[in-house]
Amino acid sequence: MKKIKYYYNPTTLRYEKLETPLRVKLLRALGFIAGSLVTALIIVSIAFQYLDSPKEKILRQNYERARDNYDLLNMQLGKLKQQMTELEKRDNEIYRSIFEASPIPDSARVKEMEKQKEIQLVQAMDADALYTDIVTNLNNLIKRAAFQHKSYDDIDGFIKNKEILLAATPAIQPVSNTDLRRIASGFGYRIDPVYKTVKMHAGLDFAAPQGTPIYATANGAIKLAGNTGNGYGNHVIINHGYGYETLYGHMFKIKASSGQKVKRGEIIGYVGSTGKSTGPHLHYEVHKNGKRLDPVYFFYNDLTPEQYDRLLKMAAASNQSFD
Incomplete structure (x- = not known):
């Protein structure tokens, strides 16, 4: 049952029923609503500032996972960079040194790649920065790997050319x-058998019975085969390429023909x-670029070190040449 309130009216000297005007009721209702709204807004703002919504929790978890994955990728990228640097160093300082090839400059390995400072600390990066940094590092590694692959293709060619060069070297x-x-007589100044004067002897003399076979000392093509009246008699000159030529003089019979x-x-x-x-x-000469x-320094293929040392001493003896 609703309680009825009364108040004492001094004018009429009696108790009268207390009635609240509608205007007051409306003001009270509006004040209550306004206070409730303000309180609700304060509570919501505090909640949004210090508490995550379910969606924000999911986004934050995704971000944390992405950052952890970035740390892992960054560590792997660091290892790959170290391995790539080692490969490039080995390429320049070892492989290309063997084949006397010029090292590849870094600018050729990584076109349009500039040395950059670290973008930011990982903690300060947003998702776009993380993505950009990973993509940049991967692109740089891809470019370096592509140039390294081409370099090893070049080295493979050097190996094949080196095989050809070795086959063409006396x-x-x-x-x-x-x-x-x-x-019988070595390279250097020797006594001329005809004029009895000291003259430069530009080859080695091998004393052997007439008809002893003479062998090509390296792969090549016959440049000259015949007698041109230059004192070598019947002789052969072989062009081996790479600047090498060999001369075989005083032959009894020539078996090879020019161009063969x-x-x-x-x-x-x-x-x-x-x-x-x-x-x-046999008078034998070796020429390099004329x-x-x-x-004597070109007999390493069919002699032991002891035989080679003995041969060097024999060729160095001062004596009379055969031609």
Whole structure:
């Protein structure tokens, strides 16, 4: 039952029923509603400031996972960069040194890649910055790997060319000389057998019976085969490429012909005593880019170190040449 309130009216000197005007009721209702709204807004603002909504919780969890994944990727990228740097260093300092090739500059390995400072600390990065940083690092590694792959393709070509170069480099004795007794005169100033004066002897003389086979000391093509009246008699010159040529003089008989391709160890003629010669022997020369070299340094392919040392001493002896 609703309680009825009364008040004492001093004018009428009696108790009268207390009635609240409608205007007052409305003001009270509006004040209550306004206070409730303000209180609700304060509570909501505090909640939004210190408490996450379910959606924000999910987003925050996703962000934390993304940051952890970035840390892991960044660590793996660091390892890959270290491995790539080691490969590039090995490429420049070892592989290309073996084949006498110029090292590849870093600018060629990573086109349009500039050395950048660290963008930010991972904690300060937003999702876009994390993504951009990962993509940038991966693109740089892809470019470096592509250039490294091309470099190794080049080295593979160097190996093949090196095999060809080794096959084209004089590396055996031009006559059979297993007992090392056929070296008659070495490279350098020797006594001329005809004029009895000291003259430059630009090759090695191998004393051997007439008809002893003469072998090509490296792969190449016959540049000259015949007698041109220059004192070498019947002689052969082989162009091996890479600046190498060899000369075989005073042959009894030439087996090879001009323009013919020959392999190392193939018979190109036979020992004789034609031209300016005092007896059957082979005069053998090695040229590199037109310069005459001591042939004794090109017999490493068919001699042991002990035999080679003995041969060096024999070739260095001062004596009279055969031509």
